[in-house]
Amino acid sequence: MSVVIRIENLSKKYLLRHKSQAGYVALRDCIAKGLSRFGKRLLNPFKQAPLNYNTKEEFWALKNISLEVEKSDCEGLIGPNGAGKTTLLKLISRITEPTEGRISLKGRVASLLGVGIGFHPELTGRENIYLNGAILGMKRREIHLKFDEIVSFAEIEKFIDTPVKHYSSGMYVRLAFSIASQLSPDILLVDEVLAVGDAIFQNKCLDRISGITKEGRTVLFVSHNLPSVANLCKKAILLEKGEISSYGKPSDVIGRYLSAIQSKGAEMVWPDIGQAPGTDIVRLHAVRVIQDGLNSPTADADISKEILIQITYWNLCEGAVLYAAIWLKDTLGTPVFSSSNHKSISLTHDQWSAKPHRKGLFQASCLIPANFLNEGRYAITAILGRNVGDTQAISENVLSFQVHDTGAMRKEFISGGWMGVVRPRLAWETEFIEPNVSAHMRTGDSIR
Numbered sequence: 001m002s003v004v005i006r007i008e009n010l011s012k013k014y015l016l017r018h019k020s021q022a023g024y025v026a027l028r029d030c031i032a033k034g035l036s037r038f039g040k041r042l043l044n045p046f047k048q049a050p051l052n053y054n055t056k057e058e059f060w061a062l063k064n065i066s067l068e069v070e071k072s073d074c075e076g077l078i079g080p081n082g083a084g085k086t087t088l089l090k091l092i093s094r095i096t097e098p099t100e101g102r103i104s105l106k107g108r109v110a111s112l113l114g115v116g117i118g119f120h121p122e123l124t125g126r127e128n129i130y131l132n133g134a135i136l137g138m139k140r141r142e143i144h145l146k147f148d149e150i151v152s153f154a155e156i157e158k159f160i161d162t163p164v165k166h167y168s169s170g171m172y173v174r175l176a177f178s179i180a181s182q183l184s185p186d187i188l189l190v191d192e193v194l195a196v197g198d199a200i201f202q203n204k205c206l207d208r209i210s211g212i213t214k215e216g217r218t219v220l221f222v223s224h225n226l227p228s229v230a231n232l233c234k235k236a237i238l239l240e241k242g243e244i245s246s247y248g249k250p251s252d253v254i255g256r257y258l259s260a261i262q263s264k265g266a267e268m269v270w271p272d273i274g275q276a277p278g279t280d281i282v283r284l285h286a287v288r289v290i291q292d293g294l295n296s297p298t299a300d301a302d303i304s305k306e307i308l309i310q311i312t313y314w315n316l317c318e319g320a321v322l323y324a325a326i327w328l329k330d331t332l333g334t335p336v337f338s339s340s341n342h343k344s345i346s347l348t349h350d351q352w353s354a355k356p357h358r359k360g361l362f363q364a365s366c367l368i369p370a371n372f373l374n375e376g377r378y379a380i381t382a383i384l385g386r387n388v389g390d391t392q393a394i395s396e397n398v399l400s401f402q403v404h405d406t407g408a409m410r411k412e413f414i415s416g417g418w419m420g421v422v423r424p425r426l427a428w429e430t431e432f433i434e435p436n437v438s439a440h441m442r443t444g445d446s447i448r
């Protein structure tokens with residue numbers, strides 16, 4: 001296979017500027033300081049005013065990246081927020097220039113890096129289709145032949161002659177992905193923007209990405225949807241702090257990513273309330289994994305014992321009605337289950353569920369039964385909200401823990417593992433129905 005994307009020693013540096021004066025400044029302070037400076041200049045006109053020094057800090061978003069992507073490959077780019085994933089796609093799409101290194105591309109590149117990027121807001125959907133096609137170097141006749149497919153895929157027939165500034169974010173994404181995928185680019189770059197669309201359209205896009213690679217074209221996309229990366233991609237790239245820390249088989253790379261997010265002792269604490277995930281209403285304080293009623297968190301859980309997941313949070317608004325929830329995912333990012341203390345879906349009545357909270361520190365605990373999860377590693381996402389759809393704080397993959405089998409459940413099945421992500425002890429019952437087997441064997445009747 002020929003290489004269509006070749007990246008050699010690529011680095012990108014930004015300069016972060018820090019003002020020497022911080023905090024709130026009132027208008028009266030500005031006036032007072034201005035008058036003071038004016039007075040000093042009248043008294044001593046030859047004395048220079050002190051300079052207002054600003055500090056600069058170098059930030060390397062990417063450092064020494066080298067990569068080769070072959071034709072018809074679909075490669076996933078994963079990693080924590082701020083790892084440099086979007087920066088890498090911007091460099092490949094020529095939106096920004098690298099500080100060091102070089103990128104070689106073969107063929108036309110289409111990119112989907114943000115909601116509305118590449119659209120002119122005053123133009124209609126129809127006009128933006130032709131504009132994007134022209135940017136890709138296509139002739140008007142080529143675009144015209146693809147036009148109906150683009151509109152049909154995006155499902156915006158009624159709004160095709162409406163200026164896109166009136167589109168919702170979902171309509172933006174549908175049209176943008178349809179244009180990028182249907183106008184036959186040799187290389188398609190897709191950022192996490194597909195998360196804006198609904199589940200049905202997301203699946204439609206993933207099917208389309210699979211079809212693109214079968215047509216001999218190349219796809220590189222950023223995604224936090226780890227099952228999609230595992231199912232679609234031939235290879236995966238893990239970026240951490242601007243560097244490639246793992247590259248290869250998706251299942252191996254995803255496993256390393258989830259292992260890397262494990263906190264020491266299976267505990268994550270935000271001591272500074274101002275830096276914690278959340279809003280002016282509620283903020284996370286800590287997430288922990290506890291087992292066997294121990295006070296200290298543990299990252300290694302016994303399959304035969306209960307697992308307690310604790311979410312501690314600060315309520316900052318008197319009378320706020322709040323709920324806590326978790327998502328649990330396996331090593332491939334496949335959702336295992338979600339659970340919440342919201343009174344409509346929780347098993348037991350939580351005294352603070354859907355009730356006004358007083359200001360202060362709260363702790364919500366979720367109990368996972370013993371002998372429920374299968375062996376393996378699981379990642380926790382912690383969520384706080386007011387109502388369904390009104391999320392106030394979310395920390396994705398904040399912790400991970402390993403479930404170990406001590407042998408009690410598998411001593412009779414030494415030869416192999418159990419299938420699935422859950423492995424509960426369920427109630428079974430076997431009855432003795434009839435003793436006369438030989439009579440049925442003679443007549444050929446089946447036993448029902």
